[in-house]
Amino acid sequence: MPSAVVFAYHSVGVRSIKTLLARGIDIKLVISHEDSATETIWFESVAALCEERGIPRITPENPNTPDVIEQIAAIDPDFIFSFYYRNMLSNEVLALAKRGAYNLHGSLLPKYRGRVPVNWAVLHGEAETGATLHEMTVKPDAGAIIGQTAVPILPDDTAFEVFGKLTVAAEQTLWKVLPALIAGNAPHLPNDLSKGSYFGGRKPEDGRIDWSQSAQQVYNLHRAVAPPYPGAFTDIKGKRFVIEKARLINHSATKVPANLPQGLSVVDNVVFGVCGDGNAIEILALQHEGKTLDSAALSRLLT
Template identity: 55%
Template sequence: MRAVVFAYHNVGARGLRTLLAGGMRVELVVTHPDDPGETIWFDSVAAVAAEHGIPVALVDQAVDDALLERIARLAPDYIFSFYFRRMLPASLLAAARIAALNMHGSLLPQYRGRVPVNWAVLHGEAETGATLHVMEAKPDAGDIVAQQAVPILPDDTAKDVFDKVTVAAEIALWGVLPRLLRGEVPRRSNNLAQGSYFGGRKPEDGRIDWRQPAQAIYNLMRAVAPPYPGAFFDLNGRRFIVARARLARPEVAALLPASASAGLHLAQEQILAKGNDGGVIHILELWAADHPGQPLSAQHLSELAGHQP
């Protein structure tokens, strides 16, 4: 069986390796040029393709006519999309002789759309996973081909969960690959009425609202923790990023008096935050936005802020 693979990021790299290990013949890999303005903390699909001598085409904004014609001439049995960041046009999907399949980072039909892992953590889910599904013009709407669940532990960050989802994607693909190589595509309905759809997130969406309950604030901190842009707050004209936190243990939470208001506090050299429900978050690592990666002590935070929060 012959395939064209559209891929990027860790799931793209692992998906490509899985196809090759299982015996799929990959004729062409299409990936994105890395954005110099983005922190590249993930694997290179182009490097994996180069290791295996597979031709690579780069797509930034959209698949152009020349690439469409090139793929049509290849007449692949399958087209795979593994975390490729652009929608593939219907004319391209039709070029696959058997099926065009996409790997999505959730348990469809839940969390269709963009950045599904971050949304799942933000909403406090206890489980997510990876779903291989048939591609249609509507995003994440086609029949489900394979699926693998993973747990979300209470203190997992989005990066922790994304690493699990990468493995889940590999397991799901590996399990169904023998059937795909025989030209069989198992399908079950992807009932969109039972699911949910979410759009992309912007760095500004990481702004902390101390009026929220502590669990909701903590979920935001986990959902956008580095290497994502991070949950942040502004204090005396300075911006600070929460790099690492957890819900405070009882003995730590007890450092704050019951009368403490919702918001940021310093207590016995600890940086604490109180939600509007009385719950307390222990901020374990805090950065100044203009010096990312450099942890601040409670004393340093007080000096930068100009007063004791």
């Protein structure tokens, strides 16, 4: 039975660990993160799974220290896997896997290398994304591609909804390639970095709405950061408003009143977000100080 050390967090980590176990991988150690008190925890727990299955788990702040390296070296694993683990692994760690180190990334590499690829793909209006299992190198998301599974991004999908699809795609990708990986004959396809780009992490401040952008761009921003992510927001008269739910207006069905200024307006109990191209989004739910407002409450706050 091939052995593995697994770096894992989040729902992708949970489903991928379950897939390894189902395919007969002996997981000797899981290295994970402690949940942050400042983060909304809406995903499955790797800690709970390890406790349930009796798998040893550690949560070092830095996985590349001599103590961690010594612990992995003592295990002498066949494989190292990384599933939604947030820290980079050093060459010294990666070299400890006798049969290779592999990472599951939430995009169709080489597109959207780097951080939060789902959010970036939605923000840029992509029609599809996917999950990619690839060889790990010190350079992020740059190793040979072992397998991929694509999923659609529908026009109204939020990043949260796409992430749910990717969790399944990650499981499917791993399930399909593991027999060949274990047998030693898995494909190693080129990962041409010239055909993709690297993206960094996003901060809550990146959700600030620029109403001079087109309605499609503003709507994509909302979709990319909609709850449980921090949300797209606008500040008016010192008050912060976060979009909870919205839709891009179909002008054949909803007429936007003429001469509304850019930004938020309430007309006949409908909340509009008017954008730089003259089009608008209809805001179906808006939050202020953590509470969802109705149109009447919003009107009072705006006046």
